[in-house]
Amino acid sequence: MSRKGVSFRVKEINSDIAQFRDLSISIGAIHEEKWDEPMGPTPFPTLSTLRSWDHTLLKRYKPFYLPFCDLCCLCTYGKCDLTGTKRGACGISMSAQQSRTVLIAACIGAATHISHSRDLLTHVIEQYGSDFPLNIGGTSVEVEAPITRLVCGVKPETLGDLEPVLDYCENQVTQLLAVTHTGQEGNNLDFESKVFHAGMVDHVGMEVADIAQVSALGFPKADPESAMADLGLGTVDATKPVVLVIGHNVPPSTSIIDYLRDNGLLSEIEVTGICCTAMDIARYSAKAKIIGPISWQLRYIRSGVPDVIVIDEQCVRTDTLQEAAAIRTPLIATSDKNCLGLPDRTNDPIDAIVADFVSGKVAGALVLDMEKVGEIAVRVAQGIAPNRKKQGTLPSKDRIIELAKKCTQCMLCRRACPNDLPIPQAIKPAAGGNLGPLNELYDDCVGCGRCEPACGQKIPVHSLIVGAAEKQTREETFCIRTGRGAIQDVEIRKVGGPIVLGEIPGIVAFVGCANYPKGSREVAEMCMEFAKRRYIVCTSGCSAMSAGMYRDKDGKTAYEKYSGAFEAGGIVNVGSCVSNAHISGAAIKIASIFAKRPLRGNYEEIADYVHNRVGAVGVAWGAMSQKAAAIAAGFWRLGIPVVVGPHGTKYRRMLLGRADKDEDWYVYDARTGEKVYGGPVPEHLFFAAETKEEAMVMIAKLTMRPNDTSKGRANKLANYVDLHKRHIGGLPPDVHRLVRVPADIPLTMKSEILEHLQQHDWKEQPIPDPTLLPRMVHTRRD
Amino acid sequence: MPLNESWQTGEIPGPKKASLIVKPDIADAMIRRAKRPILIVGHGILEYEVEGLRLIDCLIELAKKGKIPVVVTASTNKEFLARGYIPAAIMPAVDIANRLTDATWKGIDGKDTYDLAIFVGLPYSMEWTILSGLKHFAPGVKTMTLDCVYQPNASWSFPNSTIKEWAASLRAIVANLGD
Numbered sequence: 001m002s003r004k005g006v007s008f009r010v011k012e013i014n015s016d017i018a019q020f021r022d023l024s025i026s027i028g029a030i031h032e033e034k035w036d037e038p039m040g041p042t043p044f045p046t047l048s049t050l051r052s053w054d055h056t057l058l059k060r061y062k063p064f065y066l067p068f069c070d071l072c073c074l075c076t077y078g079k080c081d082l083t084g085t086k087r088g089a090c091g092i093s094m095s096a097q098q099s100r101t102v103l104i105a106a107c108i109g110a111a112t113h114i115s116h117s118r119d120l121l122t123h124v125i126e127q128y129g130s131d132f133p134l135n136i137g138g139t140s141v142e143v144e145a146p147i148t149r150l151v152c153g154v155k156p157e158t159l160g161d162l163e164p165v166l167d168y169c170e171n172q173v174t175q176l177l178a179v180t181h182t183g184q185e186g187n188n189l190d191f192e193s194k195v196f197h198a199g200m201v202d203h204v205g206m207e208v209a210d211i212a213q214v215s216a217l218g219f220p221k222a223d224p225e226s227a228m229a230d231l232g233l234g235t236v237d238a239t240k241p242v243v244l245v246i247g248h249n250v251p252p253s254t255s256i257i258d259y260l261r262d263n264g265l266l267s268e269i270e271v272t273g274i275c276c277t278a279m280d281i282a283r284y285s286a287k288a289k290i291i292g293p294i295s296w297q298l299r300y301i302r303s304g305v306p307d308v309i310v311i312d313e314q315c316v317r318t319d320t321l322q323e324a325a326a327i328r329t330p331l332i333a334t335s336d337k338n339c340l341g342l343p344d345r346t347n348d349p350i351d352a353i354v355a356d357f358v359s360g361k362v363a364g365a366l367v368l369d370m371e372k373v374g375e376i377a378v379r380v381a382q383g384i385a386p387n388r389k390k391q392g393t394l395p396s397k398d399r400i401i402e403l404a405k406k407c408t409q410c411m412l413c414r415r416a417c418p419n420d421l422p423i424p425q426a427i428k429p430a431a432g433g434n435l436g437p438l439n440e441l442y443d444d445c446v447g448c449g450r451c452e453p454a455c456g457q458k459i460p461v462h463s464l465i466v467g468a469a470e471k472q473t474r475e476e477t478f479c480i481r482t483g484r485g486a487i488q489d490v491e492i493r494k495v496g497g498p499i500v501l502g503e504i505p506g507i508v509a510f511v512g513c514a515n516y517p518k519g520s521r522e523v524a525e526m527c528m529e530f531a532k533r534r535y536i537v538c539t540s541g542c543s544a545m546s547a548g549m550y551r552d553k554d555g556k557t558a559y560e561k562y563s564g565a566f567e568a569g570g571i572v573n574v575g576s577c578v579s580n581a582h583i584s585g586a587a588i589k590i591a592s593i594f595a596k597r598p599l600r601g602n603y604e605e606i607a608d609y610v611h612n613r614v615g616a617v618g619v620a621w622g623a624m625s626q627k628a629a630a631i632a633a634g635f636w637r638l639g640i641p642v643v644v645g646p647h648g649t650k651y652r653r654m655l656l657g658r659a660d661k662d663e664d665w666y667v668y669d670a671r672t673g674e675k676v677y678g679g680p681v682p683e684h685l686f687f688a689a690e691t692k693e694e695a696m697v698m699i700a701k702l703t704m705r706p707n708d709t710s711k712g713r714a715n716k717l718a719n720y721v722d723l724h725k726r727h728i729g730g731l732p733p734d735v736h737r738l739v740r741v742p743a744d745i746p747l748t749m750k751s752e753i754l755e756h757l758q759q760h761d762w763k764e765q766p767i768p769d770p771t772l773l774p775r776m777v778h779t780r781r782d
Numbered sequence: 783m784p785l786n787e788s789w790q791t792g793e794i795p796g797p798k799k800a801s802l803i804v805k806p807d808i809a810d811a812m813i814r815r816a817k818r819p820i821l822i823v824g825h826g827i828l829e830y831e832v833e834g835l836r837l838i839d840c841l842i843e844l845a846k847k848g849k850i851p852v853v854v855t856a857s858t859n860k861e862f863l864a865r866g867y868i869p870a871a872i873m874p875a876v877d878i879a880n881r882l883t884d885a886t887w888k889g890i891d892g893k894d895t896y897d898l899a900i901f902v903g904l905p906y907s908m909e910w911t912i913l914s915g916l917k918h919f920a921p922g923v924k925t926m927t928l929d930c931v932y933q934p935n936a937s938w939s940f941p942n943s944t945i946k947e948w949a950a951s952l953r954a955i956v957a958n959l960g961d
Contacts, residue, residue, distance in 0.1 A: 064880040066911040067918055070796025083798045084918055094918050411783060415791045420906050454791065517905065646904075649876070649911035656880045688876050690908060691825055694856040698874065729860035733872055 035155040040602030043153030054193035061655040061685035099191035106198035109630025114205035124216035130160025137222030140488040153601030199633020207581035219283040224565035227286035232476030241385035247312035250280040252334040255374030276576035293514035293542030295447030304392025331364035358383035404430035416454035435468040442469035443519040480548040483575020491566040496594025502712010506703030509538040512620030524550035534568040611639020615703035618642040655685035667770040673777040678706035693727035706770035710743035718746035736760035785941035789931035800939035806954035816898035824903035825856040832949035847959040902928040
């Protein structure tokens with residue numbers, strides 16, 4: 001494949017044509033062609049290459065903007081009031097400003113994944129060399145990098161082959177960020193197209209990161225039976241020295257495991273983690289324990305259990321140093337993206353750093369040498385644990401009662417709470433000794449801690465909630481199947497047909513952060529509901545943890561109850577944030593492996609296939625971050641709908657279809673070239689649900705595709721109607737829009753649906769061979 | 783408690799903020815003045831019961847007396863049906879709001895656009911953002927909220943109130959509509 005930076009010098013050449021002296025030639029890359037698939041039309045697409053495809057989607061799924069602020073404050077002309085039809089000093093409208101903000105968020109997200117990917121790749125190349133072969137799943141995974149192949153048109157074989165792919169991603173993010181400068185793009189739909197571009201590039205970056213770490217660090221390789229790991233606060237053996245790792249970039253954590261292994265200490269020290277570093281360290285060693293999603297940071301640190309905290313990058317609370325100091329636990333920062341004002345001790349001797357930490361001379365240090373981090377963290381934990389005695393800051397019951405008596409019921413804690421939790425109402429009985437209502441808030445609390453600085457009485461409100469739930473936290477003993485990585489090609493071959501034909505009603509991927517409206521439990525319940533209904537359920541990141549933090553009536557977690565295979569009724573934990581690429585990758589592989597559509601640099605055709613035929617839906621129930629925005633955008637460009645929770649409206653816009661506008665739902669019938677009505681499926685591209693129940697009904701609806709066979713549509717409709725009846729009440733009002741031919745009607749619902757169709761003057765519609773691309777007419781290859 | 787501060791302290795929108803419904807008569811007058819009002823009811827209403835009055839019953843009475851079509855979101859429909867009241871439409875909140883920004887949309891009955899959208903019972907921040915969408919992109923639609931907290935992006939909002947004050951206001955609005 002490509003090799004970067006080749007240059008050579010020639011002292012003198014004499015030929016018939018000319019004479020050259022001191023000739024110096026540099027070549028950006030040499031391309032060794034080993035892949036015989038012909039190059040498609042759009043390798044390494046620029047900002048505008050796929051604009052036409054984006055606008056095709058955006059014509060159907062128009063943005064509905066939900067400004068989170070009426071002002072623009074990005075330049076010194078501002079603040080500019082953009083209310084209604086007003087324009088800013090630079091001429092920007094509110095719709096353009098909102099889409100610009102969405103693009104900024106997507107750029108932040110993409111840059112974060114790509115930068116993480118770069119750091120990781122550089123690290124593993126240093127460790128294993130650039131010729132180290134990629135191995136994602138042995139012979140089970142021949143399409144090792146579906147997104148990279150699709151977007152870039154290259155087939156990476158070694159770690160070194162991934163470098164030019166990241167060069168491309170970095171270049172594109174720079175271009176995209178430039179678009180958001182004052183006086184650049186001014187049209188909201190063109191901003192939106194660039195949001196899609198950022199998302200696509202983000203998925204490339206994520207794929208590079210995960211296939212690099214799977215290959216080099218020996219993570220499970222597309223293994224449906226990857227090991228189970230402990231999950232939850234109650235799984236930690238607090239009698240041992242405890243290391244806590246937080247973040248996303250796993251090398252500092254693998255260095256800890258390596259040191260423990262090398263020194264026979266694995267059973268002596270507890271390695272625990274929060275967020276995606278936890279997910280990935282458990283892929284490296286299933287002995288590592290996952291505490292929980294991002295929202296578990298304050299509650300775990302304040303418990304006093306960690307003896308040393310090692311942070312890397314992304315989603316690490318920026319007050320971790322202060323929280324760590326409060327429990328007398330040292331903090332080691334390991335990323336130059338997250339230095340926290342700490343002194344750089346990278347080049348100091350390990351003994352000196354350890355001594356300073358153990359003596360309490362320093363509260364934190366920046367150590368950018370991954371090899372050193374492992375030894376320092378372990379030795380500090382060993383040295384400090386006996387003296388710390390796990391002193392936390394969570395109040396005892398008596399102290400909670402005492403603090404609760406200070407409450408003036410001013411409501412400011414509740415008004416600071418993202419979930420509007422009735423905190424004052426729970427503190428009131430606590431003052432009288434009844435901690436039950438405070439304990440009840442624990443499950444719904446997102447752990448942001450905003451309630452505390454809001455309190456005029458300086459009551460540590462979050463600690464009161466966690467303290468009141470002390471027994472419950474000890475009982476958090478769950479398990480999670482460690483991230484398996486990619487989906488095997490053979491699994492795709494098995495399920496590709498049933499998915500496209502609709503016999504498997506859909507793929508539902510629960511991804512993203514933990515800013516849930518009503519706690520983790522809802523994610524677990526949704527996962528189990530769709531697995532029970534024989535959908536393929538995928539999980540990743542914080543959502544994958546949440547999916548495991550609940551036991552059903554049989555006492556089983558989602559991962560104990562359902563298989564880890566990419567099959568009907570499976571719950572497939574792909575891994576950390578960057579492993580999301582395997583979910584979009586699976587959709588792409590269905591088009592490529594099952595339908596044999598050309599993959600190489602052929603984005604539009606594959607996206608058109610996925611959008612019209614693969615019933616996949618992403619669910620980011622607690623999406624909070626800019627990375628989640630970028631991940632969603634990558635799904636949108638593939639035409640895959642994403643459902644978010646109610647907090648998701650703060651992303652500032654939805655992409656909503658209008659089922660009532662028939663003209664929006666015409667597709668080309670690839671057999672005839674005629675434009676035919678394909679029905680309002682999938683109805684939306686980005687949708688915020690108000691409740692879990694509304695989300696489940698919408699998820700079932702969004703798995704429908706114009707290509708569904710009657711058998712498949714009947715299956716999907718049966719689930720949609722049943723969920724609607726259970727959770728919303730009655731027959732869905734839009735069934736007549738979703739039934740195309742009588743055979744689409746689920747047998748068990750025939751009479752009531754026929755009655756509904758009659759009431760709505762229903763007419764039979766042909767089932768098309770759908771495409772949104774005129775060039776695909778008569779040129780189908782499947 | 784400040785009457786016209788965002789209930790979520792940090793959610794401050796900008797220069798254009800909702801006028802306060804300081805007296806029930808104001809809401810009553812808005813509803814009477816509207817040619818085509820619509821009531822959008824979220825699942826939050828199911829939580830409230832004040833002095834034996836379930837908020838949902840109060841809203842059903844409001845809809846009946848004011849002849850206002852009701853759009854229910856999420857699981858709210860089930861509770862309406864359980865009371866023998868069939869809402870005009872079941873639609874997610876973002877869907878109905880999106881349609882309200884379309885000046886050519888002829889409503890759920892296909893007759894005409896709406897000029898007043900009354901919201902109640904959505905999660906605070908979701909209602910906040912949806913009302914913001916309408917404030918900026920639905921110039922022909924006035925919005926009013928009947929929640930007990932101040933929603934700055936509405937055209938008209940109740941102030942931050944105690945549940946008791948709020949229930950009394952709702953009762954008064956319903957009673958006035960019966961005049």
